[in-house]
Amino acid sequence: MTTSVFATNLLWVLLLANWVVEGQWKAKWQSLRRSPLLQAFVVLAAVHIVWLAGTENLSYGLFDIQKKIPLLAIPLVVLTTPPLAGKERIPVAAAYCLTVVVMTFVGLGRYIAMPDLPYRNLVPHISHIRFGLNVCLTLCIILYTMLHHRRWWVLLAGSILAVWLLLFLLMLHAYTAFIILAVTAVVLLAVYGRRLPRRLILISATALTTVLFSATALMGYYLYDYYHLRPLSTQPLPSCTANGNPYVHCHDGLIENGNYVHQYICEKEMRREWSKVSAFPLDSLTATGYTAYPALLRYLGAMGLTKDSVGMTHLQPADISAIEKGIANPVYLQPGPRKMCYVLFYEFENFRCYRNVRNFSTLQRIELWRNALQVFLRHPLLGVGTGDVVDQCRIQMQVSQSPLADSGMHTHSQYLNFLLAFGLVGFSLIFVAFIRAIRLQHLCRSALFTAFLCILLISFISEDTLETLAGITFAALGFTLLSTARKCTSTTP
DSSP, X not given: OOHHHHHHHHHHHHHHHHHHHHTOHHHHHHHHHHOHHHHHHHHHHHHHHHGGGGOSOHHHHHHHHHHTTHHHHHHHHHTTSOOOOHHHHHHHHHHHHHHHHHHHHHXXXXXXXXXXXXXXXXXXXXXXXXXXXXXXXXXXXXXHHHHHOOOXXXXXXXHHHHHHHHHHHHHTTOHHHHHHHHHHHHHHHHHHGGGSOHHHHHHHHHHHHHHHHHHHHHHHHHHHHHHSOOGGGTSOOOSBOTTSOBOBOOOSOOEETTEETTSSBOHHHHHHHHHHHOSSOTTSBOTTSSBHHHHHHHHHHHTTOOBSHHHHTTOOHHHHXXXXXXXXXXXXXXXXXXXXXXXXXXXXXXXXHHOOOTTOHHHHHHHHHHHHHHHHHHSTTTOSOTTOHHHHHHHHHHHTTOTTTTSOOOOSOHHHHHHHHHHHHHHHHHHHHHHHHHHXXXXXXXXXXXXXXXXXXXXXXXXXXXXXXXXXXXXXXXXXXXXXXXXXXXXXX
């Protein structure tokens, strides 16, 4: 058990022990009987415990339950305590948003101080994907505040913060966060739009349509730019370089920036010229875990240059430095939507040409889902048990000879994780319990709660959100604190 999980569990054990000492169990029991949401969390914990009976890896099953203790402890504390009044909720929400904003500036400071730092490590002590979920919720809170307090300074401050948070998501390469925001915006406008003034509905719908259309058009342009063949890749292939050395032309079809990566290759001239401009050996490992040679090959190809002495003369000192760091495309030097799209396109090019998925996040997910689905189809009703998901996925990937067989990864989807562990029976129990709680407590009358629910449920598709302490805390606190707000039963957005 990690230190963070141990410390968190110890805190909740001490809190529950305090209830025993002060004799509060009777009042807490009455709160449990009155709260369908707390009952849903009890069902979630009970399913995890009951399904231990069907597991072979009991130690991992127990660890999984220990890790998820906050999913029961936080609701037990928050939902059996008098809810915060309206004025008391404001500093809590402000503190949360301020913390997220401060951490984005911490990330910016780390980016400036350590330009070679991987984007995944910009925000310390938390996964960049989990932090992206918090940024999404913060954006929703900011928008909620702007709609309810339409003073000029609130609108100005909210707009500035929203723009900054969106820019930071670009720095994080947060594909998932942008998809979540787009879907959440559509859902909120469809469900709550009629409660807004007609002029505001028109403005919101126009802005949302413009953003979605612009994003689609921009991605379409990048797609065309990436695959549109440049002159070097359309002309007849020469057999020799300008110096008379033979070229190697590999016809694998791998395209990057409109050029075939493995054509016009003269390794002899590349190595000779590289030794003149850099002391970094081409066969040495870079920060990416790969040698510098394939980075040089891709970099020259992405620039539309031949991989020979002529092409090498066009490299500037900044290009040499980038290649030494393992950066394989000049587009990757600048964060932004173009870089995000080009990384994604290169992933699919590798899969198209080589069926390679390893180290490509999007394709790895698809491969993991494919294998997880095979496990589920063998155990559709009751699943494999609380502790056997990882083992069964590893066995399946070995059987299917998946390139991820030794990766230690399993589902990368919370829905698939629950289906594999508990089958349709356990999954349905959890699903029905939470749907019942949301319906009975009218939680979706609050637009803010609905926004949180969209963020969480969409993240479950491509992330095993509840398998890390950061995700567990986000889910438990979001559910409990937003559900106890007095205005959850109001009709305002």
